[in-house]
Amino acid sequence: MISRRHLIATGAAALASAPALARPAVVTDATQLLPRSGPASPRIVICGGGWGGLSAAKYLRQQLPEAEVIVIERNPVFWSCPISNKWLIDVVDTNYLLHDMFAPARRHGYTLIQTEITAIERDKKLVRTAQGRIDYDYLILAGGIRNAYDVWFGDDRRAIETTRMSFPSAYIPNSEHVALKNKLKTFKGGTMVMTLPPPPHRCPPSPYERACVMAWHMKVNKIPGKIVILDPKTRIMPIGGGFRAAFEELYPDIIQHVPNAAVREVDPFNKRIKTSAGDFDFDDAVLMPPHQAADMVWYADLIAKNPEGKPTGWADIHPTMLHARSDDSVYVIGDAMGMISPQFGHYPKSGHVANYVGKIVATYLAQRVRKQEVKVLLPDNLCYMLVNGDPREAISVQFDYELMADGTVRQTQIDVDIRTPDLLEEDFKWAQRMYGDFLA
Numbered sequence: 001m002i003s004r005r006h007l008i009a010t011g012a013a014a015l016a017s018a019p020a021l022a023r024p025a026v027v028t029d030a031t032q033l034l035p036r037s038g039p040a041s042p043r044i045v046i047c048g049g050g051w052g053g054l055s056a057a058k059y060l061r062q063q064l065p066e067a068e069v070i071v072i073e074r075n076p077v078f079w080s081c082p083i084s085n086k087w088l089i090d091v092v093d094t095n096y097l098l099h100d101m102f103a104p105a106r107r108h109g110y111t112l113i114q115t116e117i118t119a120i121e122r123d124k125k126l127v128r129t130a131q132g133r134i135d136y137d138y139l140i141l142a143g144g145i146r147n148a149y150d151v152w153f154g155d156d157r158r159a160i161e162t163t164r165m166s167f168p169s170a171y172i173p174n175s176e177h178v179a180l181k182n183k184l185k186t187f188k189g190g191t192m193v194m195t196l197p198p199p200p201h202r203c204p205p206s207p208y209e210r211a212c213v214m215a216w217h218m219k220v221n222k223i224p225g226k227i228v229i230l231d232p233k234t235r236i237m238p239i240g241g242g243f244r245a246a247f248e249e250l251y252p253d254i255i256q257h258v259p260n261a262a263v264r265e266v267d268p269f270n271k272r273i274k275t276s277a278g279d280f281d282f283d284d285a286v287l288m289p290p291h292q293a294a295d296m297v298w299y300a301d302l303i304a305k306n307p308e309g310k311p312t313g314w315a316d317i318h319p320t321m322l323h324a325r326s327d328d329s330v331y332v333i334g335d336a337m338g339m340i341s342p343q344f345g346h347y348p349k350s351g352h353v354a355n356y357v358g359k360i361v362a363t364y365l366a367q368r369v370r371k372q373e374v375k376v377l378l379p380d381n382l383c384y385m386l387v388n389g390d391p392r393e394a395i396s397v398q399f400d401y402e403l404m405a406d407g408t409v410r411q412t413q414i415d416v417d418i419r420t421p422d423l424l425e426e427d428f429k430w431a432q433r434m435y436g437d438f439l440a
Helices: 004-009 050-061 086-087 102-108 151-153 157-166 174-185 205-219 240-250 295-299 351-369 420-436
Strands: 043-047 068-073 111-114 117-121 128-131 131-136 138-141 146-148 190-195 225-230 255-258 261-266 271-273 280-281 284-285 292-293 303-305 309-314 325-334 381-389 392-403 409-420
Touching: 004 255, 004 392, 043 050, 050 068, 050 102, 050 420, 086 205, 086 381, 102 111, 117 295, 138 409, 151 157, 151 261, 174 284, 190 205, 190 280, 205 225, 205 240, 205 255, 205 381, 240 255, 240 381, 240 392, 240 409, 325 351, 351 381, 351 420, 392 420, 409 420
Parallel strands: 043 068, 043 138, 068 111, 138 325, 190 225, 190 284, 225 255, 292 309
Antiparallel strands: 117 128, 128 131, 146 292, 261 271, 271 280, 303 309, 381 392, 392 409
């Protein structure tokens, strides 16, 4: 893992501009895109081809067809983390999560480059990749999260790699998801510990859903064991009533929820965790470390700092315009986004929000390029969580947002705690609608 100090050292903070030429394609060599020539039109580079990045790319091409839009993504296929907990117990198959990224690139006319980002030089408006450098007029960072194992282990590479390989968190696509599914299928019994990242983290209710589907698998297959959820929060949230009912009514002998259990020390070799709620030994585990903004945000030196001057781990962005506070040519969308409101903190780090914000930033950029007034737009959020495998029942949570007179954003949260099959049907309709929006 690259140290935060090294990442920050690679950043820069000045502006420069360059002309652009639209050239939609799917390419494998970034150097083919340089140098630029021809009539001036903006080049917009999107780092990250997930829910937010692909949404921004499609809608930029629709709203700003003269722009050259380039998506840089390291993964060869699109893997959907939303719905993946259901895949763990075969409610959906792999094809439901796995999608071709080339088809939407060709269909909508943006360029897709599959390569690793190695540095971002904002003073030169350059993104450096394993296949060459790419210059930009506007940059969108949509890299999601990083697993901040260094918060637990510092620079201890052996502990980091042992934890990652033996007790994968499965919160970043996609090999860890396969490892977790294999772990579940081969689990013979004992204590399975699950650490929850401290908030904010990716998809806040999903660790509880994961515990439910794993507990259901253990229950129906009569696997002797329990799942101990080490939760740093004071209570289950969101959808606390629904998850609590599932734990107590469906899995009372399997799931043990431990609140106020902030991780103090992890020993992956001796299978022991020390927390503020006590020490726990385990036979197996799903160890979810703290989440932070993806490495690319650190490369760009755009991490916010708290009042004490320490990095928050998340991007320093304007709460409604969504560009970096220190550089309005760079936008951050999706899970890497930082503080939005003093009332609720961060937007939920979800695929739904990433999709919505990607479309918002596409609209903002179209308005800016055309010298129009940029009008504030706000997302919403919707999450469905499977809690029972037979009958298949889900609960849900909805978040709505409103711009207040003082310019701050206010959140309204609606928990649906009663588990029903109808909510699972709504979940599949939501997923098909979302896939159809940015992958079709």
